Amino acid sequence: MNRPLIFAHRGVKGTHPENTMIAFREAERVGAHGIELDVHLSKDGEVVVIHDETLDRTTNGSGLVCEKTLNELQKLDAGSYFGFNGEHVPSLKEVLNWMHGNTLLLNIELKNDMIRYTNLEQKVIHLVREYNMEKRVILSSFNHESVGMLGDLAPDIERAILYHHPLEDPLQQARNYQAHGLHPNFRLLTPEFVLEARQQGYPLRPYTINQPQDLQSMIDLGVDVIITDWPERAFSLLNKR
Ligand code: G3P
Numbered sequence: 521m522n523r524p525l526i527f528a529h530r531g532v533k534g535t536h537p538e539n540t541m542i543a544f545r546e547a548e549r550v551g552a553h554g555i556e557l558d559v560h561l562s563k564d565g566e567v568v569v570i571h572d573e574t575l576d577r578t579t580n581g582s583g584l585v586c587e588k589t590l591n592e593l594q595k596l597d598a599g600s601y602f603g604f605n606g607e608h609v610p611s612l613k614e615v616l617n618w619m620h621g622n623t624l625l626l627n628i629e630l631k632n633d634m635i636r637y638t639n640l641e642q643k644v645i646h647l648v649r650e651y652n653m654e655k656r657v658i659l660s661s662f663n664h665e666s667v668g669m670l671g672d673l674a675p676d677i678e679r680a681i682l683y684h685h686p687l688e689d690p691l692q693q694a695r696n697y698q699a700h701g702l703h704p705n706f707r708l709l710t711p712e713f714v715l716e717a718r719q720q721g722y723p724l725r726p727y728t729i730n731q732p733q734d735l736q737s738m739i740d741l742g743v744d745v746i747i748t749d750w751p752e753r754a755f756s757l758l759n760k761r
């Protein structure tokens with residue numbers, strides 16, 4: 521049976537403000553194998569780490585991320601909504617720079633399904649190369665055209681399609697868009713499909729698995745990676761075996 525790797529979703533989102541440096545450092549502290557984070561483009565074309573298109577839910581700012589410069593974004597408080605002081609919206613550069621000091625894997629989700637950012641793909645690839653992170657990064661998006669574009673631009677960097685609703689033929693969709701792996705909503709997985717994906721050589725990294733019974737069922741299915749807000753829950757189940 522596959523022992524899954526554990527990726528901390530948006531950092532350790534269960535206990536820390538999502539997509540902040542303290543949440544990423546916590547992932548390292550608890551022994552996660554990797555982190556997942558989300559990126560958008562600022563008004564001045566910098567790749568920034570935040571989940572929503574807007575600032576309102578996770579910062580003390582408001583409005584669209586893409587209408588603020590990096591400098592404006594970094595003055596915002598990105599931790600108080602969760603009871604943490606001193607956190608800001610990180611740039612992808614800052615995260616990649618921090619990753620030089622560890623061995624974590626990094627799943628960068630390009631959040632370009634609602635807003636089609638010009639050159640987001642090129643900018644992310646440029647940064648991954650600048651920091652020599654090609655072998656530690658998995659790029660993913662719900663925008664499968666974008667995944668295909670990443671494949672044309674950087675065939676050497678691993679890519680995956682994200683999907684929330686059932687696809688007619690997920691493995692064919694992966695082939696159509698040059699993806700190496702699949703990141704489905706975990707509720708879409710069946711034992712038959714897990715087997716088929718494995719036979720065809722496509723890693724499965726379902727999201728976002730938080731409840732103990734769901735974590736256990738993904739462990740039992742033998743998925744490759746579990747993306748969770750609660751990595752320590754996953755480890756305590758794995759360690760029981
Ligand atoms: O990448 C997996 C997962 O993060 C996708 O959904 O909305 O949490 O970004 P979301």
Ligand code: CA
Nearest residue numbers: 556557558629
């Ligand atoms: Ca995400």
